[in-house]
Amino acid sequence: MADRPAETPDPEAKTAWAEDRTDWAEDRTILANERTFAGWMRTGMAAIAIAVGLKAVFNEAEPSWVPKLVSTLFLAAAFLIFWSARRQASKAMRRLESHDTDPQSTRLFTVLASVFSVSAVVVGLVLWTL
Numbered sequence: 001m002a003d004r005p006a007e008t009p010d011p012e013a014k015t016a017w018a019e020d021r022t023d024w025a026e027d028r029t030i031l032a033n034e035r036t037f038a039g040w041m042r043t044g045m046a047a048i049a050i051a052v053g054l055k056a057v058f059n060e061a062e063p064s065w066v067p068k069l070v071s072t073l074f075l076a077a078a079f080l081i082f083w084s085a086r087r088q089a090s091k092a093m094r095r096l097e098s099h100d101t102d103p104q105s106t107r108l109f110t111v112l113a114s115v116f117s118v119s120a121v122v123v124g125l126v127l128w129t130l
Contacts, residue, residue, distance in 0.1 A: 024100070027100050029096055030096050033092045033093060041116060044077075044079075048123055051073075055067050071124075079121075090106040
């Protein structure tokens with residue numbers, strides 16, 4: 001009995017598999033983008049916490065405006081972190097197409113960056129009045 005050649009997979013099936021893998025990779029990238037955005041939001045919140053901590057630790061320093069100024073620099077850094085994270089996350093989302101995931105809207109990125117930024121400004125106002 002002669003050996004039969006191995007059957008070759010259907011080229012259309014191989015193409016469909018490749019397209020599925022590409023779609024899943026794009027969905028993973030969307031989820032990674034959202035996790036990265038959340039990580040940057042946490043980094044900005046950490047900058048706010050550092051600002052509060054510096055003010056508390058160096059509260060008795062003279063002149064009194066020095067700890068306030070240093071804290072304000074960290075608040076400004078937090079503000080920049082929030083908006084650069086929003087810009088980058090939104091830019092990535094515009095380039096990607098969701099297939100099986102339900103991605104966050106770019107509007108949510110803007111709302112979160114806005115809320116955290118307002119919080120940073122309020123913390124700054126409180127620190128300067130203490």
